[in-house]
Amino acid sequence: MSNKKTVSFRANADKIDALDSLAATQDRPRSYLINEAISHYLELHAYQDALVRKGLEDARKGQAVSHEEVVRRLKTGPSLGSATSFAGAVGARAAKPGEY
Numbered sequence: 001m002s003n004k005k006t007v008s009f010r011a012n013a014d015k016i017d018a019l020d021s022l023a024a025t026q027d028r029p030r031s032y033l034i035n036e037a038i039s040h041y042l043e044l045h046a047y048q049d050a051l052v053r054k055g056l057e058d059a060r061k062g063q064a065v066s067h068e069e070v071v072r073r074l075k076t077g078p079s080l081g082s083a084t085s086f087a088g089a090v091g092a093r094a095a096k097p098g099e100y
Contacts, residue, residue: 023030058064065073
């Protein structure tokens with residue numbers, strides 16, 4: 001038994017034309033590109049959801065920087081040493097290659 005399902009949806013004709021053109025250029029079927037797009041969308045939103053959950057957890061623990069403090073740090077420039085230091089100070093991090 002296959003783990004695949006068939007779905008049907010409406011899209012603007014120009015988007016389907018662009019998709020078909022890209023599929024032809026890459027010598028891939030349309031469904032391959034659609035599956036890739038869905039995978040990327042799901043990964044991106046799972047990553048964003050994890051960041052929000054982490055931020056909420058940090059806020060509950062009192063590990064947050066106020067908006068005013070963020071603005072102050074941005075205005076004072078590289079006084080933290082680097083953008084990486086600033087990102088660490090506000091609980092953010094850069095995405096790794098291939099990570100969304």
